[in-house]
Amino acid sequence: MDLKRNKRIKLSTKFNLLTISLILATSLGITFFIIWGEIKKTNQELLNHGKIIANMMSQNSEYGIYTEDWVSLSRLVKGLEFDPNMAYLFIFNKKKIPLVYKFFKSTMIFPPELLHEKLNSPNQILYQKFINRQDRKFYIDFQVPVIGDHSDRTLEIFNLDKERANPKVIGYVQVGLTQEHLQKTISQFLLSNLFFTSFIVFVGVGLTLYITKRITLPIKKLRWMAQEIAEGKFDHSIEIETHDEISDLSLAFNHMLDRLKAYQDKVEERNAELTIANQKMLQEINERKRMEEALQKAHDELEERVRKRTEELARINEALKEEIVERKRAEEERISLQEQLQQAQKMEAIGQLAGGVAHDFNNLLTIITGYSDLMLSQLNEEDSLYGDVIEIKRAAERASTLTRQLLAFSRKQVLQPKILDLNQLVANLDKMLRRLIGEDIELVTKMDEKLGRIKADPGQIEQVVLNLVVNARDAMPKGGRLTIETANAELDEYYTRTHLGVKPGHYVMISISDTGAGMTPEVKERIFEPFFTTKEKGRGTGLGLSTVYGIVKQSEGYIWVYSEPGQGTTFKIYFPVIEDMVESLESTPDSKKTVRGTETILLVEDEEMVRGLVRMILERNGYHVLEASGGENALRIAQEYRSQPIHLMVTDVVMPGMSGRELVDCMKILRPEIKILYISGYTNDAIIRHGVLGEGTAFLQKPFTANILTHKIREVLDGHS
C-alpha cells in the first residue's frame, strides 16, 4: 500500500501516456471503422456485383431461353469466365430445366434449390449466403427470373422504350459467387491498414515524446529550482527562454525567490531569538519534569504503603472474621458441652444418689433374702407361713433387681470385664431376641466381619442389647424393622471436641435401630434418667435405658441416640477397641451342683445382721465358720487359730478401720495359702478405690442369695475363680 502510494509518476510520463493512449485509441478506432466500413462496402459490392450479373444474364438470356439456343447462352456464360468471384451459373427454361450451366471453380459446389415459386415478377432477385458442404466455404447464391413479353399487341411491342405490357416468366438464372476473392481482398486491406496504422502510431508516439520533452524541459528546470529553494538555496534564478505561461511562471518564481531570500534573513534572525527562548523553556520543562517525577515517586510510595496497609487490614479483618466464626463455633461447642456437662453432672448426681440408696438397700435385702431362705428351709410347703415367706422373698428379689439396676445406672455395680467379640455376643442372643420381638418385627443384623474386640462384662453387654431391643419392640407395636449393626469406627479430634468426655481413638460400634414412632427432643433429653418412662403405668420401671447408660459408661463406652418423631430411633454405642484374644463366655452357675463343704471359713463383716446371716448359711452347708467384725479382729483370729487351717476368708470390702484389701494383704503374710472372697454392697468405684479387684480376685456383689453364696464359696475353694 505504501509502495503504491509513494510510487511517483512524472508529469511528462502522464502526458506521454495520455497522448499515446489517445493516438492509439484514435488510430485503432479509425482503423476499426475503416476496416469495418470496407468489409461492409466490399460485401455490399459483392452483393451488387452478383445482382448485376444475375440481372444482366436475365436480360441477355431472353433470346437464348426463348429460342433455347445454347450457343448464344454459352456465349453469355463464357463472358463471365474472367470474373474471379464467379462460382457457378445456371440458366433454366420456364420448366426449370437447365439449358446451360457452368462451374467456374474446381471444387464441387452444391447450390441451393431454385426457388421458382418466389421468382414471378420482373426486377425480382433472391440471394442467400450458404456454406458449401464440400469445401465448407461461404458462397452467395443469386436467383432471378427471365421475363419475356407475350403480348400480341403488335404495335405496342414495337416500341422498345416502353415497359412491357404483359410480362411473363420464361426462365430463370441462378448465379453463385464465391467469397474467397472477397476475403483475400479484405485480408490484404487489413494488412495494409494495420501497417499504415502502425506507422501512424509510431510517428505519433515519436512526435509526442519529442513535443513532451520540449514542453516539460522548462517545467523540469522549475522543479529543480523548487528543490533548490526547498534546500534553502536562494542564489539561483531561472533563465526565461520562452514566451508562454511557463515563462510567466518562471518570472513569478524568480520574484518569489527574492521574497523568500528576504524572508529567510528575517527567519534566521527570529530563529536565533527563538533558540534562546527555547533553551530557557527546555530548562524549565526539565525542572518541571524532575518535580513531576519526584511527585510521582512519592505518590507511588504512598500508594504502595496504602496497598500494603489495606492488605494487612484485610488479612486482619479476615482473621477477625475467622476468629469470630471460631469463637462462635467454640461458643456453640461450649454451650453444647456445657449442656452435656450439665446432663452428665445431673446423671452423676442421680447416680450418686441411687448408688448410696442401693448400698444400704443391698445389705437390707441380703438380710431379708437370707432369712427368707432360712425360714423356707425350715418350713414345709403345707405350712401356712410358707406362702407368706415366698412372697417376702419374691419382693426382696424384685427389690434386689431394682437395686442392681440403680447400681448399674450409677455405675457402681461390680463388673467382671472380658475380651469380647460383639458379633459373637449378638449371634448368641439371636434366638432369644427373635422370641422377644415377636413375628411382626423383622430383625436385620449387619455384622462387620473384621470387627475389633472390646473389654466389657459380657452379661452387662447382653443386658444392654436386651434392654435396647425391648425398647425398640415397644416403639413398634404394629411391627417394623429392627436393625442391629456392628462396625469399626474411628472417633477423631473434632468428634471428641464436640462430644463431652469422648477420647479420640479406635472404637467398635454397635447400633440398634427401629422404624418406630421416634422421640421428641424433650423426651430424648430425659430418656436416660432413672424412672423416666413414656410407657403406660405398670409396663416399665423407667430403669431400662438408665441401666444401659450406666453399663456403657462404666465400660468406658459412649452412647448416643438419634431420633425424630415418626422417623424411628437409632442408639449407637462405642466401645474402645482392645487388641486381645476373645475369652470364652462362662455359663451361669448350676444351682443343682453340690455346694456344701467342710472347710474352715473366716467371715469378716462389719454389719452384724449380714454376718450372722452368712454364718448361718455357711454352717447349714457344713462349713466351719470363724466370725470377725473387722480387720484387726480377723487378724487376731487368724493368729489364734494358727494351728488350724483356714481355707477361705470371706471379707467385706469397705469396713471401718482396716479395709478388706488391707486385711487381705496382712492375712496373706500370715497365711499365704488362704483363699479370699470379697463381698460388698458398694459400687465398683469403691472397690477399685480400695484396690481390691485384681487379676484372679473373687468377688460377690451384695445382695446375694444363699444359693449364690454357697456356689461362689465352693467355686473359690475349688480353685475355679
Next chain:
Amino acid sequence: MVIFIFGISRHDAEAGSFRISVFLSDPGWPFNEVLDGFQSYLRGKGISAYYDLYPLEGNPEGVGQAIQKIKMNRPHLIFTIGSLTTEATLKEVKDIPILAGMILRPKLLKASSNGTGVFLEFPAETQFKWLRQILPDIRTVGVIYHPKENQAMIENALRVAPKMGFHLKANEVHTPQALPYTLNRLAKEVEVLWGIPDELVLNPQTAKHILLFSFRESIPFEGLSSTWVKAGALYALEADYIDLGVQCGEMALGLLNGVRGNSISPKPPRKVIYSLNLKTAEQMKIKISEKVIREASQIF
C-alpha cells in the same frame, strides 16, 4: 384506370351535337397524334362533338369497366385507338358504330357489322417500292414468318416481289427454337432482312438478338417502326399518325351520318413516312442517297 374528360366541345349532344367515346389503348405517342388528327378534322368540318375519353394505362383489366361506362353513356360513336381497345369493344358493343385506328391488320374488322377503321399494315407493293428507293441495289430479300400468322401476306408478297425485281426468300418457322438456325441460314443467302409483324419471330425476346444479328452479319434490317430504327434497324416505314387520325375522321363523318360500319371497308394509311439510321448504314457501309435522307421523317 378510366378518366373522364369533359368539355372538349361546348356542344350539348341533346342540342344537336354528337357524343363520341374515345377509347385509347395508350394515352401517349403515337395514339395522341391520331386523336389530335381525328378531332381537328371533325372540328374543321364543323362537327360539334362531345368526347368522353377512356384511356387505358397498360391495365387490360380496366377494359370491361370502361366498356360498361361507354355503353351507359350511349354515344353516337365509339372511336377505339389501338388493338387492345378495338378488339374488346368490337366483342362487347354491337349497336353503336365503332371506328378503329392504329390496328395492325383489318382482320379484326372484317367480321364486325358495326365497325370499320384504318389499319397500320402497308401492302407488299408499298413495302417493296420503298425498299427499292432506299436500297436500290438490293435483289435478295429474306423474311422469317410464322405461317399461322402471316401465310396469306407472305403468299401475296411472294407474288409481288418478282414483279418488283426482288427475290424473296421466305423462311417459315413454327417454334422459337427454329429461329436461330433459320437466321444463320439466311445470313448466307439474303442481302436484306425484311421485318414483318409476327409474334413468334419479332417480339421483345428476339428484337435485340435480331438487331445484333443484323449488325454482326452486316445484313440491313427493315424494322417495324421508328423505334426499331432508333435501336439499330436501317430503316422503317411508318404511317403519318395525324393523317391517320384525319383518315379516321373522314370515316367518322359517314358513321355519324348513319352509314353502317360494315359498309365502309377498312383502309391502310394513305400517307407513308420513313425513318433512317445513318449510323447503321455507315457501320454496314451502305450508301443512302441524299434524296432519301432528305425526305426521311426521322434520322438517327
